[in-house]
Amino acid sequence: MNSNLNLLIGLAMGLNLLALGSSRLPTLIRAMSAQGVILGAMPVLMDHEPDWRVALVALATIAGKGLVIPGLLRRAMRTVQIDRELEPLIGFVPSMLLGAGGAIAALALTHLLPLLPEHAGSLLVPGALATMLTGFILLIGRTKAISQVCGYLILENGIYLFGLLLIKAMPLMVEAGVLLDVTVGVFIIGIIVDRIQRAFDSLDTRKLTALRE
Amino acid sequence: MIPILQLLLRLGCWLLLAPLLPGIINKVKAWVAGRRGPPVLQLYYDLAKLWKKGVVMSTLASPAFVMLPAVAWVAVFGAAMLVPLGPAGAGLSFRGDALLMLYLLALARFCTAWAAMETGSAFEGMGAVREVSYAVLAEAAMVAAVLSLSVQTGSISLVTMLAPSVGACAGLLAAGLFIVLLAENCRVPFDDPNTHLELTMIHEVMVLDHSGPPLAAILHGAAMKLLLFAVVLAQAVLPMDHLRPLGAAGLLAGSVLLVTVAVGLVESLLARFAFRRVPLLLTTAFLLCLFALLVAWKGGMP
Numbered sequence: 001m002n003s004n005l006n007l008l009i010g011l012a013m014g015l016n017l018l019a020l021g022s023s024r025l026p027t028l029i030r031a032m033s034a035q036g037v038i039l040g041a042m043p044v045l046m047d048h049e050p051d052w053r054v055a056l057v058a059l060a061t062i063a064g065k066g067l068v069i070p071g072l073l074r075r076a077m078r079t080v081q082i083d084r085e086l087e088p089l090i091g092f093v094p095s096m097l098l099g100a101g102g103a104i105a106a107l108a109l110t111h112l113l114p115l116l117p118e119h120a121g122s123l124l125v126p127g128a129l130a131t132m133l134t135g136f137i138l139l140i141g142r143t144k145a146i147s148q149v150c151g152y153l154i155l156e157n158g159i160y161l162f163g164l165l166l167i168k169a170m171p172l173m174v175e176a177g178v179l180l181d182v183t184v185g186v187f188i189i190g191i192i193v194d195r196i197q198r199a200f201d202s203l204d205t206r207k208l209t210a211l212r213e
Numbered sequence: 214m215i216p217i218l219q220l221l222l223r224l225g226c227w228l229l230l231a232p233l234l235p236g237i238i239n240k241v242k243a244w245v246a247g248r249r250g251p252p253v254l255q256l257y258y259d260l261a262k263l264w265k266k267g268v269v270m271s272t273l274a275s276p277a278f279v280m281l282p283a284v285a286w287v288a289v290f291g292a293a294m295l296v297p298l299g300p301a302g303a304g305l306s307f308r309g310d311a312l313l314m315l316y317l318l319a320l321a322r323f324c325t326a327w328a329a330m331e332t333g334s335a336f337e338g339m340g341a342v343r344e345v346s347y348a349v350l351a352e353a354a355m356v357a358a359v360l361s362l363s364v365q366t367g368s369i370s371l372v373t374m375l376a377p378s379v380g381a382c383a384g385l386l387a388a389g390l391f392i393v394l395l396a397e398n399c400r401v402p403f404d405d406p407n408t409h410l411e412l413t414m415i416h417e418v419m420v421l422d423h424s425g426p427p428l429a430a431i432l433h434g435a436a437m438k439l440l441l442f443a444v445v446l447a448q449a450v451l452p453m454d455h456l457r458p459l460g461a462a463g464l465l466a467g468s469v470l471l472v473t474v475a476v477g478l479v480e481s482l483l484a485r486f487a488f489r490r491v492p493l494l495l496t497t498a499f500l501l502c503l504f505a506l507l508v509a510w511k512g513g514m515p
Contacts, residue, residue: 007381021496104503
């Protein structure tokens with residue numbers, strides 16, 4: 001049971017590096033959504049007795065992160081007609097090395113945290129830390145709005161992974177609410193991306209920092 | 214009697230079978246492109262022809278120009294003799310021979326690069342620079358792979374290091390070592406062995422001024438290096454300890470053939486990468502091997 005779960009989390013950590021190393025936006029979106037699907041399937045695998053509410057939230061997560069959000073992002077990408085991150089603030093090789101270093105540090109330092117004995121052997125906490133770090137690197141290091149949105153979603157994936165630790169204690173309503181928020185957020189960002197493109201003829205968010213009348 | 218037979222078997226494998234691999238790759242490429250292609254034994258004919266020819270030397274070059282390819286060939290051959298060949302075993306095995314293998318390969322590269330610069334051609338210097346700068350990254354990946362194997366088996370001798378390993382670690386290692394194989398042997402996403410365009414060549418440009426027997430040594434050494442990497446890749450990934458000798462030999466030969474065909478397929482389906490993107494791919498290989506090391510290390514802990 002635990003080794004299956006660890007394998008899935010390991011896969012999600014591999015997708016982190018793929019997201020950090022790819023310059024093409026479709027690859028980034030695909031990595032992000034695949035990671036969401038993998039994490040969405042996890043509560044079902046973790047739960048010993050089948051529960052319809054857990055299954056429902058898992059299904060909603062998979063549908064939301066695997067289909068709806070990537071669909072919205074691809075549409076936004078098509079309307080603004082870009083598919084590459086050309087000049088990131090942190091280059092692809094450095095960001096991959098940073099992400100890998102973060103993953104290794106998370107793995108090595110997790111045993112210092114006061115964890116429950118049942119979580120000690122699993123990759124949940126290091127995976128969550130590494131995924132959140134990946135999200136931060138994408139948010140800081142990329143200049144295009146769509147890659148930043150993907151970074152934000154990967155950060156959310158990490159937080160979701162952390163939430164799995166508390167799956168017994170946290171009401172499923174909270175999970176469902178977070179999922180709804182994320183979907184609506186991406187929906188709005190899709191509109192904003194279009195507006196940025198119209199106003200500035202580019203998706204470079206650095207242009208948003210200069211004030212003009 | 215048996216040790217002599219094994220020695221002959223190993224020598225036969227490394228010296229006689231190695232030139233088959235480039236032939237198979239070319240055949241696969243021709244087959245994918247719908248051509249008939251050169252015969253599989255083409256490299257043997259080339260080697261025989263080159264061996265009979267004389268050496269043309271630039272007036273600038275020192276005698277090292279002829280000697281260095283020989284030294285490089287001997288270094289690659291020495292590295293090959295350290296690698297166990299399935300049931301035939303290794304020619305020489307001692308504690309730490311993995312390090313010697315890495316250093317012998319580095320020595321071979323050093324000699325090729327030096328020989329390339331002997332003629333004083335800026336063009337060949339450029340090839341040497343490219344080769345060596347790729348090697349920095351590829352060697353990091355190779356060192357990480359060797360480390361992960363030694364952590365997994367608790368040994369630094371190639372014979373025991375390449376013994377069974379399965380699971381996530383083997384998968385990561387397979388991917389990482391395959392990329393290293395492509396980079397070290399100057400195959401397609403890194404270098405195009407067919408091209409003779411000055412801006413894209415790496416290995417070909419380094420050996421441009423060699424002729425006759427030294428060129429034969431270089432070509433044979435390159436084929437042997439390809440076989441060496443394919444054998445290391447196959448043995449690091451596949452568990453073949455509990456098989457009978459004949460089955461293990463068959464499995465090894467089959468997997469080396471599979472690796473060769475995969476190289477051919479990669480070569481026909483992929484374009485050569487732009488120079489800027491090469492470090493990214495090599496870093497990926499390094500990270501794959503590093504994560505294999507991590508899995509081996511974490512998996513070993515209770």
